[in-house]
Amino acid sequence: MKDxxxxxxxxxxxxxxxxxxxxILFLVVPVNVLAVILNNYVIKSMRETIDQSTxxxxxxxxxxxxxxxxxxxxxxxxxxxxNESGVAMLxxxxxxxxxxxxxxxxxxxxxxxxxxxxxDTYFYIVRDREDILIWNGEDAKAEKxxxxxxxxxxxxxxxxxxxxxxxxxxxxKEVIYGGWIDLDQIRGQxxxxxxxxxxxxxxxxxxGEEDKGWICxxxxxxxxxxxxxxxxxxxxxxxxxxxxxxxxIAGTVITMAAFFFVLYLAVYRLLIDPLNVLNAALEKxxxxxxxxxxxxxxxxxxxxxxxxxxxxxxxxxxxxxxESYEKELEKKRMELExxxxxxxxxxxxxxxxxxxxxxxxHENGAIQDIILYLSEYFRHLFRSxxxxxxxxREQKLIESYIDMARINFPDSIEIEYDYDPEIRFxxxxxxxxxxxxxxxxxxxxxxxxx
Numbered sequence: 402m403k404d405x406x407x408x409x410x411x412x413x414x415x416x417x418x419x420x421x422x423x424x425i426l427f428l429v430v431p432v433n434v435l436a437v438i439l440n441n442y443v444i445k446s447m448r449e450t451i452d453q454s455t456x457x458x459x460x461x462x463x464x465x466x467x468x469x470x471x472x473x474x475x476x477x478x479x480x481x482x483x484n485e486s487g488v489a490m491l492x493x494x495x496x497x498x499x500x501x502x503x504x505x506x507x508x509x510x511x512x513x514x515x516x517x518x519x520x521d522t523y524f525y526i527v528r529d530r531e532d533i534l535i536w537n538g539e540d541a542k543a544e545k546x547x548x549x550x551x552x553x554x555x556x557x558x559x560x561x562x563x564x565x566x567x568x569x570x571x572x573x574k575e576v577i578y579g580g581w582i583d584l585d586q587i588r589g590q591x592x593x594x595x596x597x598x599x600x601x602x603x604x605x606x607x608x609g610e611e612d613k614g615w616i617c618x619x620x621x622x623x624x625x626x627x628x629x630x631x632x633x634x635x636x637x638x639x640x641x642x643x644x645x646x647x648x649x650i651a652g653t654v655i656t657m658a659a660f661f662f663v664l665y666l667a668v669y670r671l672l673i674d675p676l677n678v679l680n681a682a683l684e685k686x687x688x689x690x691x692x693x694x695x696x697x698x699x700x701x702x703x704x705x706x707x708x709x710x711x712x713x714x715x716x717x718x719x720x721x722x723x724e725s726y727e728k729e730l731e732k733k734r735m736e737l738e739x740x741x742x743x744x745x746x747x748x749x750x751x752x753x754x755x756x757x758x759x760x761x762x763h764e765n766g767a768i769q770d771i772i773l774y775l776s777e778y779f780r781h782l783f784r785s786x787x788x789x790x791x792x793x794r795e796q797k798l799i800e801s802y803i804d805m806a807r808i809n810f811p812d813s814i815e816i817e818y819d820y821d822p823e824i825r826f827x828x829x830x831x832x833x834x835x836x837x838x839x840x841x842x843x844x845x846x847x848x849x850x851x
Contacts, residue, residue, distance in 0.1 A: 451633065452618050458594050459620035459629050462587060466567065467624050469582060470556065473519035473569060477578055480510055480525060481571075491527065491575065499530070507534055520569070520580035524548055528575050536580075552579075556625040558604055565604065567627065591631070599634030675704040682711055691719040734830075748836070755809055767808040774805045781831070789828035796820070799838050 480487060486509055490502035506525075514523060514536050523536040526548060533548055552559060552570035559568040559581070565588075566581035588602045603609060609630030611617040616633045678697055685693040693715065695708040752775060759767050781798050800818070807814050 448616065451616070455595060455618040455631050455633065456620060458591060459618060459631060462591055463620045463622050463629055466582065466587070466627075467622055469519050470567075470569075470622075470624050472517050473523075473580060473582075476510075476513055476517060476519050476523070477569070477571065477580070479513065480523075481573060481576060481578060484509060487525075503532070503534070507536070511536055521566075521583045521586075523580035524578065526577040528577065556627065558584075558606060558627070567604065591629075595631060595633075597633050597637060599637045601632050603630045603632070604628070605630060675701075675707075679704075679707060679711065686715055686718070691715055691722065755805075758809070764808075770808060771805055774801050777801060790831045791825065792827045792829060793825045795829065795831070795834050796825075798832075799835055802835060802838065 482488075484506060486502050486505035490499060490506050493499045493502055510523070510525075522538050524538075525534040526532070535548075552568060554570050554572060556567060556569050559566055561568070561581060565584045567584055568581040569579040571577070571579050584604050588604075591602055592600065605628050606626050608621070608628050609617045609619045609632070612632070614635050616635050618631045618633070620629045621627070622629075678695060682693060682695050694712045697708070698705075752771065756768060756771060759771070778798065778801075781794065803814065803816055
């Protein structure tokens, strides 16, 4: 029995613990998972915002470069086909006139360059004369040496000394012309606008690719295959959020461990242990121990009330059980009294018949003894309202009855009394033995008279 109840209690406790565990997991895990998802969403949104803002900067500079390239293309066409001094210079064979037209050509183009924002540097090469004209060149000798080698035609990226430049190389018959835009200057301006310390900018003829730990935002020129790539260090942008995300995950693990600890110590002590105490007390009651009371101090007001109610319940059950016993005894007593009432009329009828017979024989002394016996009998009867009576009183009444029976049959009754001394302290229902002796004596000796 105890093993079965212990097994039930163990299963009960394990079920409660399991349910609490699932409740904790249901409360903690979704919240932390949601926090991680929201954190990742914030990181994604931040990256998208940074991509958009950086892309806006890139687009503005690409538009700026495209406009400068368009202006440069227009100015170069003017330089080659529309400037009269330039056309005359190419046709002139006389050296003096060539130099005159060359000087006019140079300053006319310089005026156009001063009023427009195209390329930073322009060049014009006359192949037959190996003559090189450079506008806005900072180091004419170095640039001339650089221009002596042939470039790829069109707009391309080239290195002019230590400067990275976007260059144009065009060739029409005896003339090579073009120029370049200083990309190092553009890069410095873009870095000021982007405002990220850990960043760098590249200019390529193919789209940039993201590197590990770096975010790449790319923009393409509309005029040519030219790309501007901005690389932003991911840790600078999302570092704090990623750190917060790591802290959040670590906090989740720590929180789960803390909840398990609380479940094992606090929850078990506050919830499971009091339930086990209560179930153990119910087991005692089931075994019939109605005097058992929960004396252990409760861990909370709710369980204190439950313990108090249990003690009151067992006290009430005990009281009800005693009352049930008393009612059962009262029922038995009433049945006994009913039996006595059924016997007593027969006894009285016999007594009256005996008195009548003695009166006919004029035995007045015997009649007086019987009347005294009846007086003692009824005094004992009316006084014996209690359920039990001492054997000594019953003994005296029975011996008086035997003496009365001898009056009618003096030679028919023989009796011996042998009592255990301790029997005087025994209690028994009133007149129970008296009725038994009366019935036996009536059957054996007195016939139908007594």
